[in-house]
Amino acid sequence: MNKLELQKTAVEIRKGIINGVHSAKAGHPGGSLSATEIYTYLYFEEMNIDPKNPKMENRDRFVLSKGHTAPGLYSTLANRGFFPVEDLLTLRHTGSYLQGHPDMKHIPGVDMSSGSLGQGLSAAVGMALAGKIDNKDYRVYVLCGDGEIEEGQIWEAAMFAGHRKLDNLVVIVDNNNLQIDGPIDEVCSPYPIDKKFEAFNFHVININGNDFDELDKAFKEARATKGMPTAIVAHTLKGKDVSFMENSVEWHGKAPNDEQYEIAMNDLKKVGDALCQ
Amino acid sequence: MPVIGNINDLPKIATRESYGNALVELGKEHDNLLVLDADLAAATKTGTFKKVFPERHIDCGIAEANMTGIAAGLSTCGKVPFISTFAMFAAGRSYEQVRNSIGYPHLNVKIGATHAGISVGEDGASHQCNEDMALMRAIPGMVVINPSDDVEAKAAVKAAYDHEGPVYLRFGRLAVPVINDRPDYKFEIGKGVTLKEGKDLTIFATGLCVSEACVAADMLEKDGIDVEVINIHTVKPLDEDLVVKSASKTKRVFTVEEHSVIGGLGAAVSEVLGEKCPTKITRLGVQDVFGESGPAKELLHKFELDAEGIYKNIKANL
Numbered sequence: 001m002n003k004l005e006l007q008k009t010a011v012e013i014r015k016g017i018i019n020g021v022h023s024a025k026a027g028h029p030g031g032s033l034s035a036t037e038i039y040t041y042l043y044f045e046e047m048n049i050d051p052k053n054p055k056m057e058n059r060d061r062f063v064l065s066k067g068h069t070a071p072g073l074y075s076t077l078a079n080r081g082f083f084p085v086e087d088l089l090t091l092r093h094t095g096s097y098l099q100g101h102p103d104m105k106h107i108p109g110v111d112m113s114s115g116s117l118g119q120g121l122s123a124a125v126g127m128a129l130a131g132k133i134d135n136k137d138y139r140v141y142v143l144c145g146d147g148e149i150e151e152g153q154i155w156e157a158a159m160f161a162g163h164r165k166l167d168n169l170v171v172i173v174d175n176n177n178l179q180i181d182g183p184i185d186e187v188c189s190p191y192p193i194d195k196k197f198e199a200f201n202f203h204v205i206n207i208n209g210n211d212f213d214e215l216d217k218a219f220k221e222a223r224a225t226k227g228m229p230t231a232i233v234a235h236t237l238k239g240k241d242v243s244f245m246e247n248s249v250e251w252h253g254k255a256p257n258d259e260q261y262e263i264a265m266n267d268l269k270k271v272g273d274a275l276c277q
Numbered sequence: 278m279p280v281i282g283n284i285n286d287l288p289k290i291a292t293r294e295s296y297g298n299a300l301v302e303l304g305k306e307h308d309n310l311l312v313l314d315a316d317l318a319a320a321t322k323t324g325t326f327k328k329v330f331p332e333r334h335i336d337c338g339i340a341e342a343n344m345t346g347i348a349a350g351l352s353t354c355g356k357v358p359f360i361s362t363f364a365m366f367a368a369g370r371s372y373e374q375v376r377n378s379i380g381y382p383h384l385n386v387k388i389g390a391t392h393a394g395i396s397v398g399e400d401g402a403s404h405q406c407n408e409d410m411a412l413m414r415a416i417p418g419m420v421v422i423n424p425s426d427d428v429e430a431k432a433a434v435k436a437a438y439d440h441e442g443p444v445y446l447r448f449g450r451l452a453v454p455v456i457n458d459r460p461d462y463k464f465e466i467g468k469g470v471t472l473k474e475g476k477d478l479t480i481f482a483t484g485l486c487v488s489e490a491c492v493a494a495d496m497l498e499k500d501g502i503d504v505e506v507i508n509i510h511t512v513k514p515l516d517e518d519l520v521v522k523s524a525s526k527t528k529r530v531f532t533v534e535e536h537s538v539i540g541g542l543g544a545a546v547s548e549v550l551g552e553k554c555p556t557k558i559t560r561l562g563v564q565d566v567f568g569e570s571g572p573a574k575e576l577l578h579k580f581e582l583d584a585e586g587i588y589k590n591i592k593a594n595l
Contacts, residue, residue: 061353063350103381103382104353104382105382105383111353112349112350112353112382113377113378113381113382115377116373116377116378118342119342119346119374119377119378120346121346122342122343122345122346122347122349122350122374122378123346123347123349123350123353123378124350125343125346125347125350126346126347126348126349126350126351126352126353126354126358127350127351127353127354128350129335129347129350129351130350130351130354130355130356131354133311133332133333133356134354152342153340153342153343153346153374156338156340156342156343157343157346157347159338159340159343160337160338160340160343160347163338
């Protein structure tokens with residue numbers, strides 16, 4: 001996909017996020033919207049996957065360690081053809097397969113159940129290790145939150161990945177700078193994030209995580225990096241492209257009401273229209 | 278005729294040794310079997326596996342939560358990982374990782390938990406996990422096995438490999454008599470083993486308490502009390518039919534376990550009997566207290582989980 005197509009796809013994915021969370025009357029739009037370009041690039045450009053064969057043995061794997069931003073993952077999977085986009089409206093509804101947090105047993109394309117923060121990275125490390133043991137060439141991508149990396153298990157997993165030189169592993173930190181209780185540097189600062197991963201023997205790349213050119217460059221650089229895992233610290237805007245959600249802690253885990261929904265969808269329509277000019 | 282012969286004549290092996298030996302044997306048959314450790318390979322006895330299959334032994338360092346998650350990831354790629362550490366850390370420290378990364382997605386990970394119960398001995402209460410079966414039993418889909426000796430432990434490891442889904446295996450540090458070395462011995466997950474039939478009362482025992490219960494039954498026999506002894510190696514899923522059948526015959530039940538009386542075998546048997554066959558039951562085990570330092574045998578005596586203690590408590594509660 002070229003950049004414009006990726007940008008247009010991101011708009012559709014954002015619409016799916018807002019539709020799902022609005023329908024659920026609950027969920028986490030802020031961190032889903034901040035990571036939308038990351039999801040889009042991974043599923044429409046970077047990863048070797050087949051929506052018709054979600055369990056393809058040599059597929060690239062993705063683990064959403066910050067599992068609460070499931071609306072972003074689900075909308076991406078739906079737009080990529082893993083399941084119908086209309087099903088996003090069943091998000092978090094009783095009986096729906098689209099659980100509040102990723103459920104690998106029931107959702108096509110979800111490689112690992114997650115949601116309890118800090119655990120996804122370890123599972124991704126296990127997948128990368130299995131690839132090394134079996135001499136497979138698949139790659140493993142894991143998306144962590146910047147607040148999530150306050151969890152100690154993240155650093156246990158990072159230590160192991162660095163120690164084992166898992167160069168088939170890419171950790172992306174969605175650095176939108178906000179967690180539930182406020183800015184991450186006010187709650188319990190994990191900064192400097194890049195230097196921490198460097199100290200754990202990662203190759204580290206800092207980028208604007210909402211810019212497809214920078215994402216493209218970073219993932220190519222990660223692919224070319226041998227002998228160590230890569231951490232991409234993606235500086236992003238929480239709530240991106242929905243005017244009243246941007247950079248707002250309030251929209252970490254809240255659904256828009258009907259009126260707010262109209263504003264949000266109109267905001268996204270404008271972004272989409274601008275891309276078509 | 279004593280239930281298991283003269284206990285002093287039987288060879289003694291710690292079930293953690295059985296675990297290590299069984300892994301080597303299984304490893305020869307199955308390339309996808311991996312063993313993970315958290316800096317305790319010497320103690321969990323998986324060092325024997327490491328010697329034979331160094332490339333399939335993964336030391337995760339002192340980081341049990343991460344080890345548990347790595348095992349989950351490995352299993353999604355077709356590996357059958359056995360994670361090995363003390364029960365305290367496998368079920369205790371990593372409870373939530375076991376619950377969310379293994380239990381919820383029902384992944385094919387085996388948890389080899391050694392050094393369970395007060396028979397850890399001198400290390401004391403911080404390392405004596407008497408709550409692990411309670412924690413693991415509460416996780417949907419988890420199988421919980423607490424083998425009584427070397428023969429049963431090795432059979433349990435093999436059965437765990439063959440079972441698709443998470444299994445918690447509980448092993449001990451103390452050498453215990455080999456009581457199941459007989460040609461007709463058969464291990465099946467979820468099936469209790471009647472070691473002696475009787476009509477006056479039933480002892481349901483698990484783990485190292487099975488041999489002690491057998492000796493206690495011999496002592497009670499001399500007092501004219503005809504005891505049924507049943508080995509419950511699988512605490513979950515419990516052999517409900519056998520429990521109900523025996524209780525409805527003898528109408529008096531004792532449970533014996535080297536584990537808290539809360540949440541383990543005693544609780545499991547009480548739950549079933551309460552619903553299906555109300556029967557007076559006495560739960561022998563660790564009575565909602567922490568353990569302490571001391572030689573394992575002395576602790577089992579102090580906590581009244583050796584044959585003498587079981588005998589005494591049954592006599593006192595008849």
